[in-house]
Amino acid sequence: MEAIQAKDYQVVFGENGYSNLNAILKEKNYSILFVLVDSNTHEHCLAPFLQNIVTQTTIEIIEIDPGEEFKNLETCEGVWNVLSELNADRNSALINLGGGVVTDLGGFVACCFKRGIDFINIPTTLLAMVDASVGGKTGVDLGPLKNQIGIISNPELVLVDTHFLGTLSVEELxxxxxxxxxxxxxxxxxxxxxxKQAKYTDFESLAELIRQSIAIKNEVVLEDPFEKxxxxxxxxxxxxxxxxxxxxxxxxxxxxxxxxxxxxxxxxxxxxxxxxxxxxxxxxxxxxxxxxxxxxxxxxxxxxxxxxxxxxxxxxxxxxxxxxxxxxxxxxxxxxxxxxxxxxxxxxxxxxxxxxxxx
CATH class of the missing domain: 1.20.1090.10 (Dehydroquinate synthase-like - alpha domain)
Structure with a gap:
C-alpha cells in the first residue's frame, strides 16, 4: 500500500512500512530505543513488532497501565523517570506501540524529555490508526478533561500494520x-x-478505507497544521x-x-x-x-x-x-x-x- 506523505514524515503501511522503519533506525543510529507499551500491547503486540525490527541498537521496554484514566501527567512523570534511570539522552528515540493513549502520551513525553527526542508511532487500534497517531497532536488529560495539556509535534514516522486489529474487541473496532x-x-x-455500508470487522476491505481516512485527515492537517x-x-x-x-x-x-x-x-x-x-x-x-x-x-x-x-x-x-x-x-x-x-x-x-x- 502506497505511503502517505505528511509534513516532515510519512505514514507507511504493512511489510513495506517495516522496511521504512528499519531504514530510519539505521540512518538515525539512535543511542537507545525505548518502546512504550501498555499491558495489553505488551502482551499482544510487542513480540510480533520486535520480530520485524532490524537494529543493533539496545531496546528497552517501558510499560504503562492501559486506559484513558492513566493518560495524565502522573503517568508521564513515571515514564520520564524510567527514561532517566535507563540513561536516555538526546539521541535516544521513543517508539509508541499502542492505541491513542500510548501515542498521545508517548509523543508528549518525547517532546518534553530533554527538550525533545525523536518519536515514532505504531498505532495498534483502529482509533489510533485513523486519528490519534496522525497529525502531530500529543498530550494528556487534566483530570476528566480531555487533552488539556499537550503540544503539536510530528513523529519521525507512523507505521500502520492492520494485523494488530486482530487483537481488538468488537467494541474497540x-x-x-x-x-x-x-x-x-x-x-x-x-x-x-x-x-457507512462497510463492515469494520472485515479487515481486508477495511485496510483501504483506513488509508483513505488517514489521507482525508492528512490533507486537512497539511492545510492547517495548528488548527487555526x-x-x-x-x-x-x-x-x-x-x-x-x-x-x-x-x-x-x-x-x-x-x-x-x-x-x-x-x-x-x-x-x-x-x-x-x-x-x-x-x-x-x-x-x-x-x-x-x-x-x-x-x-x-x-x-x-x-x-x-x-x-x-x-x-x-x-x-x-x-x-x-x-x-x-x-x-x-x-x-x-x-x-x-x-x-x-x-x-x-x-x-x-x-x-x-x-x-
Whole structure:
C-alpha cells in the first residue's frame, strides 16, 4: 500500500512500512530505543513488532497501565523517570506501540524529555490508526478533561500494520470506526456512503478505507497544521462528544463510554444542531443520524446528566472569548466552523437523540 506523505514524515503501511522503519533506525543510529507499551500491547503486540525490527541498537521496554484514566501527567512523570534511570539522552528515540493513549502520551513525553527526542508511532487500534497517531497532536488529560495539556509535534514516522486489529474487541473496532464515519461527513459524500455500508470487522476491505481516512485527515492537517481554521473540522461531533466522554469517565454511577461511542452521540447531536442552525436538511439529518446510530448502542441521559455535560463544554479547546463554538454541517462535505448554540438547543438535541433511538 502506497505511503502517505505528511509534513516532515510519512505514514507507511504493512511489510513495506517495516522496511521504512528499519531504514530510519539505521540512518538515525539512535543511542537507545525505548518502546512504550501498555499491558495489553505488551502482551499482544510487542513480540510480533520486535520480530520485524532490524537494529543493533539496545531496546528497552517501558510499560504503562492501559486506559484513558492513566493518560495524565502522573503517568508521564513515571515514564520520564524510567527514561532517566535507563540513561536516555538526546539521541535516544521513543517508539509508541499502542492505541491513542500510548501515542498521545508517548509523543508528549518525547517532546518534553530533554527538550525533545525523536518519536515514532505504531498505532495498534483502529482509533489510533485513523486519528490519534496522525497529525502531530500529543498530550494528556487534566483530570476528566480531555487533552488539556499537550503540544503539536510530528513523529519521525507512523507505521500502520492492520494485523494488530486482530487483537481488538468488537467494541474497540467500533469505537475507531466513529472517526472514519466523521471523516466521511466532513469530506465527501462518496467516502461517507462507502464507509457507512462497510463492515469494520472485515479487515481486508477495511485496510483501504483506513488509508483513505488517514489521507482525508492528512490533507486537512497539511492545510492547517495548528488548527487555526480548517483543521477544526476534524472536531465534528467532538464538542459534545468529549464532554459526554469526560462526564461518563468521572461519574461513579455511569458505565464508561469508549471514545468512539461518545463521539457517535456527539455527531448525532451536531447533526441536529446543523439542521437548526445551518442548512442541513432535516431529512438528511435523520438519514445520517440513523446510519450512525445503527453502529452503536443507545445511551440514556437524564436532565441532570445533560446539565452536567453542558457545564463541561466550557473546557472545550475550540472555545474563544468565553463562547462555546461548534463545528456543524451545511451538507455532507461542507463544514461550518465557530457556531454558537443555546443551551435550549442543546437540550433539544438530546431530546432528538432520545426519540431517534426509539424508532
Amino acid at each position: 467500533r469505537s475507531g470506526y466513529a472517526e472514519m464515519l466523521k471523516h466521511g461527513l466532513i469530506s465527501s459524500e462518496a467516502y461517507w456512503n462507502t464507509v 481554521n480548517r483543521r477544526k473540522s476534524l472536531n465534528y461531533g467532538h464538542t459534545l462528544g468529549h464532554a459526554i466522554e469526560s462526564y461518563f469517565m468521572e461519574s461513579d454511577q455511569k458505565e464508561r463510554l469508549l471514545h468512539g461511542e461518545a463521539i457517535a452521540i456527539g455527531m448525532i447531536l451536531a447533526n441536529y444542531l446543523s439542521s437548526e442552525l445551518c442548512s442541513l436538511p432535516k431529512s438528511e439529518c435523520d438519514v445520517i443520524s440513523e446510519a450512525i446510530l445503527a453502529f452503536y448502542p443507545s445511551v440514556e441521559f437524564t436532565e441532570k446528566d445533560i446539565e452536567s455535560i453542558i457545564t463541561l463544554l466550557k473546557y472545550d479547546k475550540k472555545n474563544s472569548h468565553g463562547k462555546v463554538l461548534f463545528v456543524l454541517l451545511n451538507r455532507i462535505g461542507e463544514v461550518v466552523l465557530n457556531q454558537e448554540a443555546s443551551n435550549e438547543l442543546i437540550y433539544n438535541a438530546f431530546e432528538y437523540y432520545k426519540k431517534l433511538k426509539k424508532n
